[in-house]
Amino acid sequence: MLIDARMFRLGNARNVIRETFEYGKSRAEVVGRENIYDFSIGNPAVVPPEVLNRTMEEILENEPPIDVHGYTSAQGDASVRQAIAEELNSRFGTHFHKDNFYLTCGATAAIAISLGAILVPECNEVIGIAPYFPEYGVFTENSGGKFVVVPPDTVNFQIDFKALEEAINPRTRAIIINSPNNPAGIVYSEETIKALAALLEKKSKEYGNAIVLISDEPYREIVYDGLKIPFVTKYYKNTIVCYSFSKSLSIPGERFGYALVPDEMEDSQRVYLAVCGAGRSMGYICAPSILQRTLGKIVGAVSDISEYKRNRDLLYGGLTKIGFECVMPQGAFYLFVKAMGGDSAEFCQRCKDLDILVVDGAGFGCPGYVRLAYCVKPEMIERSMGAFKKLYDSYK
Amino acid sequence: MLIDARMFRLGNARNVIRETFEYGKSRAEVVGRENIYDFSIGNPAVVPPEVLNRTMEEILENEPPIDVHGYTSAQGDASVRQAIAEELNSRFGTHFHKDNFYLTCGATAAIAISLGAILVPECNEVIGIAPYFPEYGVFTENSGGKFVVVPPDTVNFQIDFKALEEAINPRTRAIIINSPNNPAGIVYSEETIKALAALLEKKSKEYGNAIVLISDEPYREIVYDGLKIPFVTKYYKNTIVCYSFSKSLSIPGERFGYALVPDEMEDSQRVYLAVCGAGRSMGYICAPSILQRTLGKIVGAVSDISEYKRNRDLLYGGLTKIGFECVMPQGAFYLFVKAMGGDSAEFCQRCKDLDILVVDGAGFGCPGYVRLAYCVKPEMIERSMGAFKKLYDSYK
Numbered sequence: 087m088l089i090d091a092r093m094f095r096l097g098n099a100r101n102v103i104r105e106t107f108e109y110g111k112s113r114a115e116v117v118g119r120e121n122i123y124d125f126s127i128g129n130p131a132v133v134p135p136e137v138l139n140r141t142m143e144e145i146l147e148n149e150p151p152i153d154v155h156g157y158t159s160a161q162g163d164a165s166v167r168q169a170i171a172e173e174l175n176s177r178f179g180t181h182f183h184k185d186n187f188y189l190t191c192g193a194t195a196a197i198a199i200s201l202g203a204i205l206v207p208e209c210n211e212v213i214g215i216a217p218y219f220p221e222y223g224v225f226t227e228n229s230g231g232k233f234v235v236v237p238p239d240t241v242n243f244q245i246d247f248k249a250l251e252e253a254i255n256p257r258t259r260a261i262i263i264n265s266p267n268n269p270a271g272i273v274y275s276e277e278t279i280k281a282l283a284a285l286l287e288k289k290s291k292e293y294g295n296a297i298v299l300i301s302d303e304p305y306r307e308i309v310y311d312g313l314k315i316p317f318v319t320k321y322y323k324n325t326i327v328c329y330s331f332s333k334s335l336s337i338p339g340e341r342f343g344y345a346l347v348p349d350e351m352e353d354s355q356r357v358y359l360a361v362c363g364a365g366r367s368m369g370y371i372c373a374p375s376i377l378q379r380t381l382g383k384i385v386g387a388v389s390d391i392s393e394y395k396r397n398r399d400l401l402y403g404g405l406t407k408i409g410f411e412c413v414m415p416q417g418a419f420y421l422f423v424k425a426m427g428g429d430s431a432e433f434c435q436r437c438k439d440l441d442i443l444v445v446d447g448a449g450f451g452c453p454g455y456v457r458l459a460y461c462v463k464p465e466m467i468e469r470s471m472g473a474f475k476k477l478y479d480s481y482k
Numbered sequence: 483m484l485i486d487a488r489m490f491r492l493g494n495a496r497n498v499i500r501e502t503f504e505y506g507k508s509r510a511e512v513v514g515r516e517n518i519y520d521f522s523i524g525n526p527a528v529v530p531p532e533v534l535n536r537t538m539e540e541i542l543e544n545e546p547p548i549d550v551h552g553y554t555s556a557q558g559d560a561s562v563r564q565a566i567a568e569e570l571n572s573r574f575g576t577h578f579h580k581d582n583f584y585l586t587c588g589a590t591a592a593i594a595i596s597l598g599a600i601l602v603p604e605c606n607e608v609i610g611i612a613p614y615f616p617e618y619g620v621f622t623e624n625s626g627g628k629f630v631v632v633p634p635d636t637v638n639f640q641i642d643f644k645a646l647e648e649a650i651n652p653r654t655r656a657i658i659i660n661s662p663n664n665p666a667g668i669v670y671s672e673e674t675i676k677a678l679a680a681l682l683e684k685k686s687k688e689y690g691n692a693i694v695l696i697s698d699e700p701y702r703e704i705v706y707d708g709l710k711i712p713f714v715t716k717y718y719k720n721t722i723v724c725y726s727f728s729k730s731l732s733i734p735g736e737r738f739g740y741a742l743v744p745d746e747m748e749d750s751q752r753v754y755l756a757v758c759g760a761g762r763s764m765g766y767i768c769a770p771s772i773l774q775r776t777l778g779k780i781v782g783a784v785s786d787i788s789e790y791k792r793n794r795d796l797l798y799g800g801l802t803k804i805g806f807e808c809v810m811p812q813g814a815f816y817l818f819v820k821a822m823g824g825d826s827a828e829f830c831q832r833c834k835d836l837d838i839l840v841v842d843g844a845g846f847g848c849p850g851y852v853r854l855a856y857c858v859k860p861e862m863i864e865r866s867m868g869a870f871k872k873l874y875d876s877y878k
Contacts, residue, residue, distance in 0.1 A: 087692050087720070087749035088655070089756040090625075093599045097759030104555075134551055139542045146535045146542075155530055155733035159500075191587055191737070191766070198765030203489045221762075228763040229486075259484070296483050324483070337551035339771025341587070353483035360485040363493030366617075367624040369594030370587070374770040375735025 096224060103127060103445055110443045117441060123470035125458035126443040128268060128420065130336035132389040132461070138335060142380045154379060158372045161362055162189030162344070166382035170344065173385045178317040186348055188361050189373040191341035193304045193330035195365075197262070198225040200326045200345050202364030203357060204298050205229040205259055213253050213261045215245055216451030217269050217422070219302065222262050229364075231259070238452045243272040243413055243422070247281060254289045260298040261286065265315075266305035266417025269450045269457035271398075273309060273416040276316040283322035290324070296352050299325040304343070307334035307388045309417035310395045323350035326357075331381060333418075336389045342377040394419045397460040400467045408471070408478050419461040422447065426481040430454050436480060440473040492620060499523060499841055506839045513837060519866035520858070522839040524664065524816065526732035527857035528785040534731060538776045550775060554768045557758055558585030558740070562778035566740065569781045574713040582744055584757050585769040587737035589700045589726035591761075593658070594621040596722045596741050598760030599753060600694050601625040601655055609649050609657045611641055612847030613666050613818070615698065618658050625760075627655070634848045639668040639809055639818070643677060650685045656694040657682070661711075662701035662813025665846050665853035667794075669705060669812040672712040679718035686720070692748050695721040700739070703730035703784045705813035706791050719746035722753075727777060729814075732785045738773040790815045793856040796863045804867070804874045815857040818843065822877040826850050832876060836869040 103126055110124040145154055161167070167184035174180055190196040201212065210231040214222045216238040223233035236253050239246040250261075263282070265274035274282075282299070290296045301318040306329065309315060319325045330343035347358045372378075398415050405412050411424040423444075425433035430453050434446045437456070447455035460467065499522055506520040541550055557563070563580035570576055586592040597608065606627040610618045612634040619629035632649050635642040646657075659678070661670035670678075678695070686692045697714040702725065705711060715721045726739035743754040768774075794811050801808050807820040819840075821829035826849050830842045833852070843851030856863065 087600075087747070087753055088602050088605055089600055089749070089753055090598065090602055090760070093756040093759035093763060094752060095759065096762050097599075097755035097757065099759075129548075129552060131548070134547050138551075139547055143539055143542050146539050151530050151535055152527070152732060154735075155534075155731075156525060156735045158735055191770075194767055195765040198763075202486065203493075204483075204485055206484050206486055209484055221765075224763055225765055228765075335551075336548060337771075339552045339554055339768055339774075341767060341770050351483070353485070356490060357483060357485055359493035360489040361493065363489035363491065363495075364486070366492050367489060367594075367620055368764045369591040369617075369621055369624075371590055371737060372735055374587075374737050374773065375733075376772075377770065378735075 092227070102449060106443050106445065113441065120469065121441055123442045123466060123473055125460065125462065126445055128459040128461060130333055130338060130389065130461055131463070132336055132391065132393045134336040135384070135387045135389055137384050137387050138337070138380065141383050142376065145376065145379050149379070154376055156375060158375055158378055160366065160372055162187065162373055163378050163382065166378045169382045169385045178320070180317060180319065182346065182348065185358070186346055188345045188347070188358065188365065189378060190343050190345060190365065191370065191373055192332060192343045193302055193328045194221060194225070195341070195370060196328035196343050196345040197222070197300060197302055198228060199361055199364045199368065199370065200300055200328060201225050201231060201260065202229045202367065203360035205231045209257050209259045209295060211255070211257045211259055213250070213258060214451070215250065215261070215263060217267065217447060217455070218262070218451050219264055219268060220449055235451050240454070243267065243270045244274060244278045245282060247285060251285060254297070256293045256295065258289070258297055260300050262300045262302055264302045266309060268305065268418055269420045269445070269447060270413055270422040271415030271418050271420045272413060273313055273315060279316045279318060279321045286322055286324070296324045300328060301325055302328045304330040304333045305418040308391050308394060308419065310398065311416070313416055319348045319350065323348065324352060334388045340374065340377050342373050342381060394461060397462065397464055397467060400464055401458065401460045404467065404471050405474060408475055410474070410478065419459060421458040421460055422455050423458060425454055425456055426478070428454055430456050436477060440477055442470060442473050442477065488623070498845060502839050502841065509837065516865065517837055519838045519862060519869055521854035521856065522841055524855040525857060526729055526734060526785065528732055528787065528789045530732040531780070531783045531785055533780050533783050534733070534776065537779050538772065541772065541775050545775070551771055554771055554774055556762065556768055558583065558769055559774050559778065562774045565778045565781045574716070576713060576715065578742065578744065581754070582742055584741045584743070584754065584761065585774060586739050586741060586761065587766065587769055588728060588739045589698055589724045590617060590621070591737070591766060592724035592739050592741040593618070593696060593698055594624060595757055595760045595764065595766065596696055596724060597621050597627060597656065598625045598763065599756035601627045605653050605655045605691060607651070607653045607655055609646070609654060610847070611646065611657070611659060613663065613843060613851070614658070614847055615660055615664060616845055631847050639663070639666045640670060640674045641678060643681060647681060650693070652689045652691065654685070654693055656696050658696040658698055660698045662705060664701065664814055665816045665841070665843060666809055666818040667811030667814050667816045668809060669709055669711065675712045675714060675717045682718060682720070692720045696724060697721055698724045700726040700729045701814040704787050704790060704815065706794065707812070709812055715744045715746065719744065720748060730784045736770065736773050738769050738777060790857060793858065793860055793863060796860055797854065797856045800863065800867050801870060804871055806870070806874065815855060817854040817856055818851050819854060821850055821852055822874070824850055826852050832873060836873055838866060838869050838873065
């Protein structure tokens with residue numbers, strides 16, 4: 087039987103994170119759940135805000151089921167889009183309106199669709215800045231593009247602008263950033279965003295071709311210590327924001343997010359229509375309707391992220407006290423730890439031997455580091471410290 | 483700003499059906515809602531079975547929200563897939579199991595993904611049999627394929643096998659069928675499916691390359707007069723079934739369906755993995771999780787289709803009594819009416835002049851006919867008969 091070789095390869099690929107998670111479950115049956123320290127999976131662990139289920143139940147109780155479960159327009163219900171626009175405007179001083187938003191089945195769909203809209207054969211390179219979410223490469227290839235990786239700035243995990251400038255060429259169509267960052271847990275500073283905007287403006291002018299900034303920001307609402315997130319469209323007009331409510335509302339399975347094409351973008355309306363067309367081409371019809379209705383009524387609600395902050399402090403504090411070198415997380419729910427001895431694959435294996443499950447940074451384009459997802463029970467973090475101490479000592 | 487020309491064209495294209503629907507709403511404000519006879523939109527009009535909302539509410543009440551709204555595996559929750567398999571087995575005597583199913587955001591996603599899995603550059607032609615759902619061409623092109631249309635059999639709207647055989651060539655990769663059919667309302671007989679299977683087997687052998695049959699069957703549960711649907715995988719092993727719960731449960735906005743790759747298919751497991759890979763490549767993560775959970779508990783439930791049957795009888799009876807030539811609907815909720823005078827565009831315009839809104843069959847590859855969606859209030863059908871009589875008389 088003829089099949090597409092790339093699709094088979096993608097479907098058949100081992101998902102290391104999921105495999106680690108499955109290993110953890112089977113290992114727990116052998117040694118007991120309390121003796122496994124599983125930091126492998128980035129699943130939201132804080133319950134969704136209570137208003138989410140309550141609103142969904144009210145809709146099911148009170149609204150005509152034919153409407154609740156019916157088609158919306160392909161770009162999403164107009165009043166829901168307007169509610170999302172106004173909520174952003176009230177927080178970030180932006181001027182969005184409903185026609186800037188194409189509601190999608192999550193941020194991944196938004197990225198895949200946006201790339202489908204803007205990649206063209208003669209200008210098809212997409213740059214990702216390590217550490218990056220590996221599916222960026224998959225979505226780029228899906229639209230016939232070439233994915234180019236800029237090595238990480240391992241000093242402070244902002245952007246190595248020298249390396250970025252070297253990577254940009256006349257075929258560069260887009261750059262994808264992810265702040266707050268999975269896996270490094272850092273947030274791009276306003277200074278970084280300003281420098282990025284200046285570079286992209288310069289290069290766009292030089293090549294006579296606007297480079298699009300795709301801002302993948304599912305962790306936008308998960309930041310700590312009162313940090314202010316610079317809203318990227320205010321700094322660089324040719325930005326498409328790809329958002330998901332998965333993390334902020336702890337509903338990753340429900341697949342609800344958006345692509346935001348601001349008015350400020352060059353040819354904004356044509357880009358927006360191309361986004362709609364790319365969604366149509368890939369078989370997207372509309373974002374799940376009951377989720378649209380629910381979110382439209384509770385936009386702005388966020389899960390209680392203080393639990394993540396407590397975990398961050400526990401884990402970061404505990405590991406640095408032992409002696410590990412860690413990147414101080416400012417957002418998301420990941421701690422990026424420098425692999426002792428320098429070999430992150432070996433470090434992961436030594437962790438595993440002590441029943442600590444972590445993910446090698448190499449998969450995110452950043453070998454030499456490992457990712458710990460701290461969306462876990464705090465008791466597990468506390469219990470894990472003995473094992474981490476043993477790990478540390480094994481390198482001394 | 484560079485954008486993909488095809489995506490822009492798709493996003494910018496007029497949707498004739500939706501435009502007609504919008505026209506109907508604005509016209510209703512002028513002449514009164516009771517004086518508009520809108521048969522343009524194929525939205526399910528029967529309420530979802532009561533068990534659907536009740537089950538969803540119970541899940542929201544009683545199950546841990548983190549699980550309810552959490553990720554499932556990419557192919558869907560194993561127990562939900564198994565429940566779907568067993569329900570089909572009990573009705574059709576098949577032997578499916580969970581690993582034959584990849585749960586998707588509706589049948590459109592299932593078709594787009596399936597084509598992504600099986601189209602290869604050297605064998606990329608996909609045949610649609612008129613009248614057909616126009617998005618088949620869009621999804622085919624999305625995976626680099628060429629869409630080929632076989633003209634309709636306007637005698638009984640089964641398949642013109644002579645024309646189909648002429649269309650098949652060594653580059654033919656797949657054939658998409660849709661029974662019960664939108665827009666013709668017919669159901670392929672067992673004789674048709676047997677003849678189709680025999681032809682595809684012969685041609686697959688002749689070219690040394692299995693031709694895949696994609697059976698798009700969102701209307702499978704909506705059939706009348708006790709008609710038995712031949713389950714296609716039992717007749718032709720290289721079949722992928724693309725299904726949606728949109729019509730049977732009246733939940734089109736919720737986007738829930740599946741691609742079914744049977745064990746009988748050549749290289750079944752490799753095809754299944756390629757389907758998983760194609761979903762991943764297009765940014766699909768999992769079907770909406772609360773829908774999965776709900777459907778897993780109520781699989782087999784169907785909206786009360788007796789309302790559609792009553793409408794069919796009203797509309798078919800009324801129009802044929804006036805003198806119109808109509809295809810007798812056996813399933814779905816569409817009546818295909820022969821355009822008097824032969825010019826279906828003109829016929830649509832004359833309908834519109836009488837505030838009857840219908841859709842030209844030309845968009846489905848079948849000019850000379852118009853589609854009437856009878857998922858409407860029966861009172862509207864009754865009220866419309868005077869206008870239809872005027873229409874008929876205008877041609878005499």
